[in-house]
Amino acid sequence: MNERRSRRRETNEAELVAFIGRALSPGFPSRTLALGIGDDAALLPQTSGQETVLSCDWFLEGTHFLPNRHPPDSVGWKCLARAVSDLVAMGARPRCFLLSLALPARLSGKWLERFLGGLKAASENLNCPAAGGDTTRRDEVLINVTAVGECPMGSAILRSGAKPGDSIFVSGRLGQAAYGLRVVETSKRAINPRDPRLHRHLYPELRLKLGSWLARERLATAMMDLSDGLSSDLGKLCQASRVGARIETERIPTPRFSPLPGRDYDELSLALDGGDDYELLFTVSPDRCHEIPRRLFNTAITFLGHIRRGKGVFIVNGEGRALPLAGSGWDPFRR
């Protein structure tokens, strides 16, 4: 698309909405959506015995991505993955999403096309079509995504169900996204979107099948997604469940890349505090732990430790010393 068409497109909100609608129109059958982009609101048929699951997430220039560093298709992929991750964390399946986009005039050409390309790819990957949204002009890129999902009534896995004695598990390897971010931050060259060290940072994949399976089999007593980092998120799960926890340093699945320069960038702190993992953290009662395999749906599942009575969240190091696990993950209010 040439610059002239790009410029014309964004002189009118209706044209921009129509362009976004065409770019995101599902390339897969969308039986769930009665009415999508173009009216005042989207319509979704309800089914008795189901619950609607709703979540929304900011994805803001400067805070969550750097427009001159991150590929636009990664911004598109990740803004949806981030919001849908909250549905996966409850064991729900995605149904549709709403996109709120504020866009500077200068990015309404190629950048917008590539952004929508990444968003469409995530939408197809997650089987989650666009249902509507809102657009406006702004001097910075502002994104907010509302993810809408569904699960059978009563099957959603909350943060609050962990009991003393439950085993704590995590999917995948932790800190890979944070490792990728450090590579981006420390490199002066343009990002190579195909660099395997950046994959989890740029195009996180969600553990959709694992989450659904845990909900369907009623295996997890509590679950959440790791978005801020294990050290913060385990504390949140424990607080919601009014329990404590004890995990072992040596069990934590750290990144498998070569070390990065800088003393703060050791593998363990990346895994504990890095954030942006979108892996699943869940607990399972003692009588059902044997049902959790070490690998499922192409994802490693690692046992980290146990839920305990009381309030403390501890990490046991290689010498057997238990240290309080301080929540040092991502918190926008502590930057």
Added chain:
Amino acid sequence: MNERRSRRRETNEAELVAFIGRALSPGFPSRTLALGIGDDAALLPQTSGQETVLSCDWFLEGTHFLPNRHPPDSVGWKCLARAVSDLVAMGARPRCFLLSLALPARLSGKWLERFLGGLKAASENLNCPAAGGDTTRRDEVLINVTAVGECPMGSAILRSGAKPGDSIFVSGRLGQAAYGLRVVETSKRAINPRDPRLHRHLYPELRLKLGSWLARERLATAMMDLSDGLSSDLGKLCQASRVGARIETERIPTPRFSPLPGRDYDELSLALDGGDDYELLFTVSPDRCHEIPRRLFNTAITFLGHIRRGKGVFIVNGEGRALPLAGSGWDPFRR
């Protein structure tokens, strides 16, 4: 609340979320909400035969409000009213909302409290409790609200159902909000939130009962809310329905306040292009027009003209001349 407590509150995202949750906790029975603020996502039970109605709206500092001019409680009221208005425009009833809020540190004390007060008031007025959201820190106030509603399957009133011969109606008086905005823009004094000329600009009320009644009785063939201004919005309804329209200048219910200085501020252009009305624009087939009273649920209902074949949208002036009605309402991409 003193400044010290305010400062402490926003040093931690979890504390801010808890504060918002307490401030917005419904003072009215909320049977619809299975799980609200505090987990990964909100849960809403589904009922067979119903449709979920979803809409989201930006409300941004500088674009939609001026933080040093508009009272914080008006910002809170209006960001929710604006989003719920899209549900009302389909004849749906509100069920809950999600709040995405990005906030500068300096506004996390009194401003936040008053903002949440206005939001809570609108939430109670619209019977629409908070179900969740997302918060982050930012140097400007950014708000995005997702409104979630419900209507019986197939009863939602779309923009696309108007037919040639249908009568066009509008609720309330148009241009009152735009008049209020002009008062705010032209006055150098601090805003008096009780100034009746500002009421519709600061605290718009929605035509919830009228919208539901039109949907329940299947009276309206098409409907939308007037958010950008009649001159733009009537064109959108006609485009969606693939029809034209002809309305009469002298029928348009203009504001009933004393004139404002400046040649662009005549009453008719305020009513046609002003925007922010959140009144309902709807069409009714000839055989059912007699069922529309002149006043209902304490709101005037005004006949404006007719839907016609073809594409043109015309306005007939006092001398009987039909002029094309140019869409000159609010469009963030044309500022």
